[in-house]
Amino acid sequence: MKFSYFPGCTLKNKAKDLDRYAIRSAEALGISLEEIENWQCCGGVFTTARDEIATKLSSVRILKAAKDKEQDLITVCSACHNVVKQTNNAMQNDAEFSSKVNRYMASEGGYDGSTTVYHYLEMLRDIVGFDALREKVVKPLSGKKIAAYYGCLLLRPGSVMKMDDPENPTIMEDMIRAMGAEPVIYGNRNECCGGYVVMESPELAKKKSGDVIRNAKAQGADMIITACPLCKYNLMKNGADVPVVYFTELLAEALGVKEDTNE
């Protein structure tokens, strides 16, 4: 099965692990991710202002590239996913916005919002299936107590992201179970790590990330997984004394495809 794949800027730089383990694991699951050609940055954040058009064009182009290949689109970075999905939603539901966008893009052909966007996790759940995943696991992570950290971008706004119940998500926990480990449910898993505000206010990030780590540990976690490079950065920088890893890395480990990619 083939999908268009959008890695995004950070996955080619500071978060190479997120990227390469995603591709490796997908292959092991029989899915081939075809990276979109000449992609541009998603935009980093989705500007909710309805009159911001130009800043969202690069996301529209990503969506259009997948549509031109008649493929569904898969993203893995939480931020990219949030931006691309929200942009797609605006293209589908905000007629004024989509007509303005299409006027900008007249020369390259329009886009109608028809691309289906999956986050890598959704691909695991909806396309591969967690039962099928369980069967492919060669190194069950038994005995590990893993806390899934969703952050804010994967789940919210719930009406747009539609990934899972924004207050009581289960998608990563189900994945953890499928990999043979025990998920740790903790309240702050969908609270913000501090995000990009770390640039201006490292104290805020410290406090927020600290809350997440403390809560996860208090509930018994000995490892935290995430889908977002910025979350990982904030957690690591702010005193995480348990490992914080990308979920794809853990997946690759369970699927037995981690070692051979060691560089």
Add this chain to the structure above:
Amino acid sequence: MQKITKEQLIERASALLRDGTVNHVLGWAQGEFDYDITPAVFSDESSLTGNFVWNDFCGANFSKYLVSKCRTLEGKILVFLKPCDTYSFNQLLTEHRFDREKVYAIGIPCEGMADIDKVKAICGDGISSIDCSGEKLSVTSIYEDSPISVNTADVLTERCVNCKSKKHVAYDELLGDEGDILDSARFDEVAKIEAMTPDERFAFWQNELSRCIRCNACRDVCPACTCEVCVFNNPKSGVENKAPANSFEEKMFHIIRAFHVAGRCTDCGECSRVCPQNIPLHLLNRKFIKEMNECYGEYQAGETVGSKSPLTDYTLEDLEPGEVFDRGDINA
């Protein structure tokens, strides 16, 4: 040219007659001319092979005939339904107008029907035969030595140009391929009239409706007009049939008719097809459909059986009649 052939239809109908699945076939029969097709009931194979036709002039929507035929014919009736006909079929079922058990419906694909007036406009009068079997229509005329070739697309009836659906919404059996619901431009003409000034609109309709001869063909063919007694035939209704004496009489007829079918009209276009005066009557129905879609949400009569039409429904937040006027162009 139709993708499915007459022979295929006859073969299937014959088979169903033979094995006793059905006792009658409601189909199209040859009239005086090739383009003059009439609905007919066939009850044996020989009459099928002799008279059954299927070509680019088989516009007639048989749904309405089921109301009377189910009452008068014994046994089960096979009916051929083009995609647009199936909407009327469902709508009549919604209104409990015939017994579904007595009907065997075969959905057939339709490539659009030709308008004989458009053919005549190209080929002139004196058409002696039309061959619909090729890519193009081949029209033989008594005034021309060789047949004239006409592009089907150029002579499609208005309703087929703006075809709303190639998808059947009801059938027991489907012959040929299923199509899709289309994105038609059927409301463009209505919007054009809406854009006129009231005086222009009045003049437009004055011109159109004053040609009405009250022949009642529109009513008689309309699959929504299946009343046991039509109000225009009922002396107690206060609007019983009268010859038109001036401009208002026929306007009243057409407003009342349009209102009576509002929310039930599937936009099959039969009214305009049969109007001998070529009055674009379907525009009145489309005006209601457009208005209801815009004010109360998209609704396609006949899409499902048992649906509630916008006029037998309401919400607490509906627009006031005044707001309906003032809502402006919501499409802008």
Add this chain to the structure above:
Amino acid sequence: MQRIGVFVCWCGSNIAGTVDVVAVAEALKKEPGVVFSTDYQYMCSQAGQDLIVSSVKEHNLTGLVICSCSPRMHEATFRKTAQVAGLNPYMVEIANIREQCSWVHKDMPIGTEKAIILGKAAVAKVNLNAPLTPGESPVTKRALVIGGGIAGIQTALDIADAGFPVDIVEKKPTIGGKMAQLDKTFPTLDCAACILTPKMVDVAQHENIRIFSYSEVTDVKGFIGNFDVTIKKNARFVNEDICTGCGDCVTKCPQKKVPNEFNLGMDNRSAIYIPFAQAVPKVATIDPAHCTMLKTGKCGVCSKVCKANAIDYTQKDEFITERYGAIVVATGFDPISMDKFDEFAYNQSKDVITSLEFERLTNAAGPTAGKLLRPSDGEHPHKIVFVQCVGSRCDSCAEKGKEYCSKICCMYTAKHAMLTRDKYPDTEVYVFYIDVRTPGKNFDEFYRRAVEEYDVHYIKGMVGKITPEGKKLMVRASDLLDGKQLNIDADLVVLATAIEPDKSARSLATMLTASMDTNDFFTEAHPKLRPVESPTAGVFLSGTCQGPKDIPETVSQAGAAASKVIGLLAKDKLKGNPCVASSDELMCNGCSSCEKVCPYGAITYENKEFRMPDRTTRVRRVASVNPAVCQGCGCCTVTCPSGAMDLRGFMNEQIMAEVDAICK
């Protein structure tokens, strides 16, 4: 042809001051059908009425037009007059030449001209009037109450006390409803069980009341005075008549791990159970989903221990059909599910509970025997946070919650807070509120006591997030008045959940053709003037099925519904409004359009045989209007495409004639 008499009233100078009444009488004489026309000073006086009666006799009149004040004033008077004169009362039409003519116009010629036109319209209508007789239907003197909570109990008792037999249908094994689960009641703090259970006993002992517990209504046919209702008695595998309620089976049942719904799953019960000690009827019920005997055929302990031999594993569901004159809906409410509100961590921690769960935790018959202990570890909580408005007052487009105020939460939260502080003074109690709504007798005083005497911390602001951490619940909330964000490490959090109508109400409404609002609360026939009646005649509303209510309101509404039922059942026959719709079967298409717009469910369809001109018969589906149910709005007449449906007293022809007379 009618013989119409016209009577023009002066109303002293009220009419005669601006309308030339003599000219009006004279002008109307020329109208078709009019054989007599006169004027008089006060037509409504005894002398005026006598004049009408004698004129009817003298001129052999068949119809009357009274040109006078508004029909809303004296239509009934003149109809009686007509009856005295031997005419059908519906052969009278009023031309309103006072309120709608002489009083609003100043100029005599103009007033006179308009009065004549109004008179002509009335004459035109009377020409087409036909005698109307109100339909009569018998009344079955038995009522059905659906739901056995406090609303149903009170309604049933009141009806039964008036001497009419009542059946209560309750889907649970016992009556009592939500009130039976409560601990204390606001604002008096008397114990719910102490005031409810005697009433339950009254119900059980009342000679006019039958209880169908563990039962549900599955079908309703008929109309006011004559509802045929099918009741399904679910098999409880215990013979109700024999069971003594001794409880031996309950004690001995080996399957004891069934979540106890009466305690909202906070403890367990056995597979054979009696919901609570004061249950009515006090008989055991076997839960087939958990009974080993019913599931595997092996066990039979209860049967062995039962001295009364009441256990019957072969019992089947039983269907009973009864006829009732009136139906009272008292289906009550449920707290909404907290699944979509997990920012409050209800699914993450046992120590986040709903208010109803809190009631059980403080109830002496509850899972902790009345000690307030944390469900997670059984420890005493020292810091409790109450959150109000959880799921209430939400935006309609929000995907969770209800748009309305649930009404009772402010008061019961105050009660919970106060009781907690009273019993456990070492406990800190916080209440987060948006508004505290206390309209009701002694309500605000009660709330103020909680604040002032019991030192409950009321904080204006909403809780945004609850994070379980270790043994604590970290509550993040805003304090809007102090402009602070608070972080409280609570031991227990109580959510004042919104309430919603019981889930069974929707299907019941369909059976009853009773209308509901978008929230599935039953709608009233009139929100102000007929608040305990459903628009469907003969169906009455009691308690929270109609909208959120507290106990006193529920009880008073229950009494009101009962009095309406008694009023109905006291009649031997029902006289309807004769101005009802009727369908001309020969013209009816059977298309169901009219049925869709009828707010009363008065229209049904039947397949009727018609004789055709060729002597064959044909069966056709046609509409038929039940005159006992139709209220005469006429909505169906306009929806009917063929014009088969018409409204007596306001027929198409009559209104057209009025239009013609006015526009002539």
Add this chain to the structure above:
Amino acid sequence: MNKKYLREDIIRMSGVNPKKCMRCGKCSGTCPAYDEMEYHPHQFVSMVESGDIEPLLESDSLYRCLTCFACVERCPRGVEPAKLIEAVRLTAIRRQGANRLTPNDIPAMLDDEIPQQALVSAFRKYTK
């Protein structure tokens, strides 16, 4: 700028109807950046509603919102305060020379690990 025009502009840009707010404060009860803010989410809603926007435009609170959408998700009235804050922030930085962040500021903020994503996002949020 005219006060009324400013208010309308922000409402149009955000697509938020501040009138729907019932003043429950849940947005501020859930906001992770609350303590860093001078004006809190519920104040953004009520101050925009009353047209008192200038103080907001000048406040650093604009740059403390994490756009985590917690307020959007949890608002019982569907008001979406984060969108309103975003509109006010854009109104501020779209003014001449009002960019919050310039490339020159960046080196001081960097460390070896910081992901590109943080830079891109911050630029999006803090500059025109």
Add this chain to the structure above:
Amino acid sequence: MQVKEYKPLIVAFCCNWCSYAGADLAGNNRLNYPADVKIIRVPCSCRVNPMFILRAFQRGADGVILCGCHPGDCHYTSGNYFTRRRMAMLFSMLDFLGIERERTRVEWVSAAEGAKFAATMNDFVTQVAALGENKRLEDLRCKK
């Protein structure tokens, strides 16, 4: 020769429970409105068939106004909601045919709104009078 001042003919359909009572209240309070308005009582605004309105126009009415209970206050709970849809559709059809939209109106008048009734009628009569005689909808044979 006497030149007759143009007086529009207005037919007002009023529901029995709210608007007819509102008209009575206007009378009780002696609130003037033109005598050109003639009221026909119907049980509910939903009883008014579009045919009645067309018939009035056909017979020479210059304006037709339909008054009912306010939405939510219908004596029959839902009648006026159907009226609202039906009349919205009928009026927009008349407009589509080029008939002056000012000749038709729906107004919700409660039993307490006598003043509103009178004001509405004054306003409507002025509005229709400004249009002049109804020519577009009239059947000349029916006029004597």
